[in-house]
Amino acid sequence: xxxxxxxxxxxxxxxxxxxxxxxxxxxxxxxxxxxxxxxxxxxxxxxxxxxxxxxxxxxxxxxxxxxxxxxxxxxxxxxxxxxxxxxxxxxxxxxxxxxxxxxxxxxxxxxxxxxxxxxxxxxxxxxxxxxxxxxxxxxxxxxxxxxxxxxxxxxxxxxxxxxxxxxxxxxxxxxxxxxxxxxxxxxxxxxxxxxxxxxxxxxxx
Ligand SMILES: [Zn+2]
Numbered sequence: 001x002x003x004x005x006x007x008x009x010x011x012x013x014x015x016x017x018x019x020x021x022x023x024x025x026x027x028x029x030x031x032x033x034x035x036x037x038x039x040x041x042x043x044x045x046x047x048x049x050x051x052x053x054x055x056x057x058x059x060x061x062x063x064x065x066x067x068x069x070x071x072x073x074x075x076x077x078x079x080x081x082x083x084x085x086x087x088x089x090x091x092x093x094x095x096x097x098x099x100x101x102x103x104x105x106x107x108x109x110x111x112x113x114x115x116x117x118x119x120x121x122x123x124x125x126x127x128x129x130x131x132x133x134x135x136x137x138x139x140x141x142x143x144x145x146x147x148x149x150x151x152x153x154x155x156x157x158x159x160x161x162x163x164x165x166x167x168x169x170x171x172x173x174x175x176x177x178x179x180x181x182x183x184x185x186x187x188x189x190x191x192x193x194x195x196x197x198x199x200x201x202x203x204x205x
Pocket of ligand 1: 046128
């Protein structure tokens with residue numbers, strides 16, 4: 001299957017958001033006399049995902065026909081991630097690459113060490129979690145313990161790829177504000193973004 005422009009943008013949408021934000025803040029930064037630092041986050045979307053067995057008998061969401069079980073699509077996106085990392089490095093930058101199944105499980109089955117390699121080069125590896133992809137439709141009805149178990153399972157697949165530190169996650173694509181406030185991700189306590197397209201941004205004085 002040929003990768004479409006839409007699929008690529010889905011993979012790298014956060015990078016585009018980072019570019020847009022860079023134009024919005026330079027005046028404030030100059031006024032503060034500080035250095036503007038911005039992170040570039042990449043979402044790896046759950047193409048081909050099915051809900052976790054830990055969620056029990058749930059109804060899968062309608063999904064894209066694209067799937068990371070398609071070798072060509074997997075390899076194209078793995079190549080894209082490596083290319084973006086190389087481009088960022090040329091400019092002194094680093095990425096926060098947020099991954100989930102089935103990209104992670106396909107990487108395991110192929111013996112692809114992409115995330116260990118990139119972490120070793122200074123990039124951050126993180127979790128991107130689509131609740132409907134991994135918990136089925138109406139995930140709000142499931143107990144917090146099930147959410148925690150499935151999120152821990154997702155983090156476990158990333159760790160199995162040789163990643164040492166996972167401190168960041170993003171996701172919660174379709175939940176109400178009241179619902180996501182009640183959720184916490186196990187093992188990822190330092191930062192989180194909700195429906196993130198904007199990069200994390202720091203101004204250092
Ligand atoms: Zn996403």
